[in-house]
Amino acid sequence: MPERELTFAQAVREALAEEMRRDSRVCIFGEDVAEAGTPFKVLSGLVEEFGAERVVDTPISEAGFTGVGVGAAMTGLRPVVDIMFGDFLTLTMDQMVNQAAKAHYMSGGHWRVPMVMRTTLGATRRSAAQHSQSLHAWFSHVPGLKVVLPSTPYDAKGLLKTAIRDENPVIFFEDKMMYKLKGPVPAEDYTIPLGVADVKRKGDDITLVATSSMVQVALGAASMLEKEGISAEVVDPRTTWPLDEKTIIESAKKTSRVIVLDEGYGRYGVTAELAAVIAEGAFYDLDAPVKRMGAMHVPIPFSPPLEDVTVPTEQTVTEAARQMCNK
Amino acid sequence: MTTATSKPEAGRGAAAENRWMRAYRQMVRIRLFEEQVNELYTRALMPGLAHLYSGQEAVAVGICEALHIGDYITSTHRGHGHCLAKGASPDRMFAELLGKEAGYCRGKGGSMHIADPATGNLGANAIVGGSVGIATGAAFASKRLGNGRVAVCFFGEGALGQGSLYEVMNLAQLWKLPVIYVCENNLYNEYTHFSETTAGTILGRAAAFGLESALVDGQDVRAVDEVAARLVQRARAGDGPAFLQADTYRYSGHHVGDINREYYRTKQEEQHWKTERDPIKQHANWLLTQGHADAAALDQITSEARAEMEAAVKFAIAAPYPSVDQVEQDVYA
Numbered sequence: 001m002p003e004r005e006l007t008f009a010q011a012v013r014e015a016l017a018e019e020m021r022r023d024s025r026v027c028i029f030g031e032d033v034a035e036a037g038t039p040f041k042v043l044s045g046l047v048e049e050f051g052a053e054r055v056v057d058t059p060i061s062e063a064g065f066t067g068v069g070v071g072a073a074m075t076g077l078r079p080v081v082d083i084m085f086g087d088f089l090t091l092t093m094d095q096m097v098n099q100a101a102k103a104h105y106m107s108g109g110h111w112r113v114p115m116v117m118r119t120t121l122g123a124t125r126r127s128a129a130q131h132s133q134s135l136h137a138w139f140s141h142v143p144g145l146k147v148v149l150p151s152t153p154y155d156a157k158g159l160l161k162t163a164i165r166d167e168n169p170v171i172f173f174e175d176k177m178m179y180k181l182k183g184p185v186p187a188e189d190y191t192i193p194l195g196v197a198d199v200k201r202k203g204d205d206i207t208l209v210a211t212s213s214m215v216q217v218a219l220g221a222a223s224m225l226e227k228e229g230i231s232a233e234v235v236d237p238r239t240t241w242p243l244d245e246k247t248i249i250e251s252a253k254k255t256s257r258v259i260v261l262d263e264g265y266g267r268y269g270v271t272a273e274l275a276a277v278i279a280e281g282a283f284y285d286l287d288a289p290v291k292r293m294g295a296m297h298v299p300i301p302f303s304p305p306l307e308d309v310t311v312p313t314e315q316t317v318t319e320a321a322r323q324m325c326n327k
Numbered sequence: 328m329t330t331a332t333s334k335p336e337a338g339r340g341a342a343a344e345n346r347w348m349r350a351y352r353q354m355v356r357i358r359l360f361e362e363q364v365n366e367l368y369t370r371a372l373m374p375g376l377a378h379l380y381s382g383q384e385a386v387a388v389g390i391c392e393a394l395h396i397g398d399y400i401t402s403t404h405r406g407h408g409h410c411l412a413k414g415a416s417p418d419r420m421f422a423e424l425l426g427k428e429a430g431y432c433r434g435k436g437g438s439m440h441i442a443d444p445a446t447g448n449l450g451a452n453a454i455v456g457g458s459v460g461i462a463t464g465a466a467f468a469s470k471r472l473g474n475g476r477v478a479v480c481f482f483g484e485g486a487l488g489q490g491s492l493y494e495v496m497n498l499a500q501l502w503k504l505p506v507i508y509v510c511e512n513n514l515y516n517e518y519t520h521f522s523e524t525t526a527g528t529i530l531g532r533a534a535a536f537g538l539e540s541a542l543v544d545g546q547d548v549r550a551v552d553e554v555a556a557r558l559v560q561r562a563r564a565g566d567g568p569a570f571l572q573a574d575t576y577r578y579s580g581h582h583v584g585d586i587n588r589e590y591y592r593t594k595q596e597e598q599h600w601k602t603e604r605d606p607i608k609q610h611a612n613w614l615l616t617q618g619h620a621d622a623a624a625l626d627q628i629t630s631e632a633r634a635e636m637e638a639a640v641k642f643a644i645a646a647p648y649p650s651v652d653q654v655e656q657d658v659y660a
Contacts, residue, residue: 027471053471059501064494067460068467071478074449075399075468094491098454099461107442107450108433109657143658167660 003184009042011153011185012118012174015160016043016080018189020050023078026164027054029065030082038084040120040179062091066117070100070169073115078164083119085131086173089138092117100169101144115170116163122175122213122263123311129299132307134212134263137270139171140240146170146194147240151215153183155238158192166194175213175263195242199251203233206257206321209248209274210236213311214261214293220314221321230325240270248274249281256287257324261312266294288324293317347610347619348628350392350548354384354607356632357408360417363636364407364424364438368583372644373424375437380408382578385606386511387412389543389551390479390571393559399447399465399478401458404439405577406451409481414446417636421643428649429642435649435657447476456482456489459508463495466506466568477562478506485516487525487532496570500536505562507555508533508570511545513577518591533570545575546606549613576600 006014020026028046030038034057037044047055058065062083069079083089089096096117103111121134140147148163148170150156156174163170200215201222210218215236222232235251237244252258258278262270271292278290293312301307361381367373380387383405391400391412402409410420415431423430424438431441442450449465452458462480469476486492487510499506516524533540539561543554551573558569578601580588588597614620 059494059497061491061494061498063491064460064463064498067491067495068464068498069460071401071449071461071464071466072468072471073464074461075465075476076472076474077468079464094454094457095460098457099452103442103450104660105657106432106436106440107444108431108435109660110432110444111442111450112660114660146659 004187005182006153006185007179008153008156008174008181009040009179011157012042012160013044013046014185015157017046017049019161019164020046020054025076025078026080027056027077028080028082029056029058029069031058031060031084033057033082038082040176042179043082062088063095066092066095067099069115069117070095070103070113073113073169074103074111078114080116080118080164083117086119086121086135087130087133089119089135096139096145096169096171097142101142104168105144112167113169114167116160116172117169118172118174120176121173122177123295123300124307125176126302126304126307128302132300134295136171136173136240137264137268140270140273144169146242148172148194149212149238149240150174151178151200151212151236151238153181153185155192155198157185158190159194159238161189162191162194165191170194173212177213178216181216192238194239195244197235197237197244197247199233199247200236201232201234203231203255205231205255205325206259207233207235207251207255208259208261208317208321209251210234210261211240211263211270213263217312217314217317218261221317224314224318225321228322228327230321230327232321237274243277245277245281248277252278252282253285256285258286259291259293259317259320259324261293261317263295263311265297266292267297269294291320291324293320346392347549347614350388350552351607351610351614351625352628352632353388353392353412354548354610355629356417356635357384357387357411358607359632359636360407360411360420363421363640365579365583367424367640374426377438377583378405378581379579379583380405382600382606383511383513383545383575384408385548385551385610386509386545386573386575387481389548390509390555392552393555394477394479397447398476399449399462401449401462401478401480402451403482404451404453405483406439406441410441410443410448410451413448415441415443415448417639418642421639422646425643425646426648427643427646429646433649433653456486456492458482459486459489459492459495463499463504463506466499466504467502469505470502475563476505477559480506480508482508482510483516484510484512484514484521484525484529486510487529488516493532496533496536496538496568499568500538503565503567505565506568507558507562508568510570510572511575512572513575515577515581515591517581518585520591529572530570539567539569540571541569542572542574545573546604546609548606548610576604
């Protein structure tokens with residue numbers, strides 16, 4: 001029997017539906033999550049199955065309904081809060097950083113916040129500066145939060161199910177451009193632990209550590225490099241916290257050259273952290289400085305030719321890898 | 328909107344007498360707890376900040392007396408009163424204030440973050456208005472789980488400046504959640520009179536969302552209790568959220584170190600509230616004139632509470648600090 005394929009969006013929906021069937025405490029809050037199924041139609045059909053009491057349309061009040069999610073999580077529910085565009089996370093920051101992230105620690109371990117915040121990242125959708133950012137580094141910076149960045153439909157389903165079962169606040173970032181990406185997804189229940197990287201492609205000459213949207217870019221670049229005789233390994237951390245430092249360092253030691261790719265801003269960002277992990281863990285095995293590639297330091301512009309140059313592409317990654325390998 | 332004042336006949340009968348004596352005891356305990364905090368702080372035995380609740384006791388006690396142990400509260404940086412009124416023990420509270428392992432949060436929260444699941448205390452919060460979402464979420468969970476619990480969200484009038492309050496009041500009313508927003512108007516947003524920060528009226532804001540709302544004299548514990556009982560009952564019955572404005576006064580500065588206050592309020596004003604509007608004195612007079620207690624009985628309550636607080640402070644001072652290896656514990660559950 002051929003492997004079943006789902007889109008990334010279908011995989012997210014299936015994870016939610018399975019967890020909602022499994023656990024009546026799981027509920028969804030967000031703007032246009034019910035009948036509309038979100039603008040991306042990721043949640044289509046859920047309100048029909050689970051009802052408006054569990055798939056709850058909210059007013060346009062990100063701080064308010066995120067706070068409600070935190071309180072509901074502390075008192076017996078397992079909310080999945082939907083923040084339509086990652087750019088709107090700015091409106092939830094106090095709830096996530098000062099409340100959700102700290103409630104367990106500040107209470108001496110008494111209260112727990114088992115909540116998931118689903119949101120999006122990624123540019124090149126012609127959505128301009130307030131609908132295109134990748135802000136996952138901010139949350140990765142904060143103790144008490146976990147940050148998940150799935151890059152395939154398979155990972156999306158398995159990681160989201162784990163996130164929902166986790167006892168901590170977890171931010172789950174979905175690349176908007178990936179919703180239609182298809183891939184094999186088992187129909188049965190499975191979970192993927194947080195903090196375990198996945199080597200998406202094996203190679204020997206250079207390591208491309210890539211997150212979320214950049215994993216597909218790295219895989220495309222690896223195919224191009226193969227034709228030039230460069231064998232690239234693609235390592236996907238899958239979660240920025242907890243972070244599987246071991247797998248990343250081992251790959252760096254093996255290939256001795258590393259490019260770190262992440263669609264967030266490089267300055268004080270995920271690529272900086274990953275590069276530091278590699279420098280600390282594999283310095284004496286490296287043949288070249290770690291190279292970082294991320295979004296340019298500009299608000300994402302609207303005009304297509306401008307926007308397209310702000311993020312790494314298969315071509316720019318291939319060129320960087322080629323230079324690093326002296327080919 | 329309704330304005331609540333206590334009726335002279337309220338509280339007749341033996342059961343009621345115990346209840347009003349208990350309310351008196353609770354207010355005295357809070358006052359004496361805060362006196363010890365002031366002492367600890369000024370003797371440099373307490374690290375950090377101390378925001379005293381003295382003067383506002385009737386609000387916390389009047390409300391919490393209307394709640395069950397399983398009902399939820401969220402509190403503020405000025406939260407010792409709420410915590411005690413909901414049933415916390417002073418010994419573990421003082422231990423927390425001193426950063427000791429025996430504290431409610433194992434020393435990791437301190438004065439501004441005491442939380443206690445056993446008494447439904449979701450936590451004090453050092454972000455002004457920071458817990459409005461949490462309280463509303465607790466009410467959402469109560470409704471969804473059908474457990475009959477009510478959530479009370481305590482905040483000062485300073486939180487009226489935070490937009491998230493209006494977001495959650497809107498949600499609570501739309502979803503008919505069992506939450507009561509209690510605005511303790513002690514007149515000052517830190518060092519600024521609320522009239523300089525608050526346009527329109529306070530209750531007008533609740534009315535805009537169609538919330539059941541009431542104004543109460545926050546120095547009158549029986550009046551607070553009476554209106555709280557009504558609002559709690561209707562919330563528990565599924566009739567939705569409410570907003571209570573309790574007018575009160577903060578005897579001390581914004582925090583213990585706020586000594587020279589004359590640039591924002593006069594000594595005469597402070598004196599007026601302390602002599603004419605004190606919630607404990609007023610309630611004591613009522614208990615005496617109604618014949619519920621004699622002076623000796625009230626004195627006994629005070630000496631018992633004083634002994635309790637002294638013992639609690641001793642316990643906290645003697646209690647050990649957490650070992651340093653606990654610093655990374657409980658970052659994640």
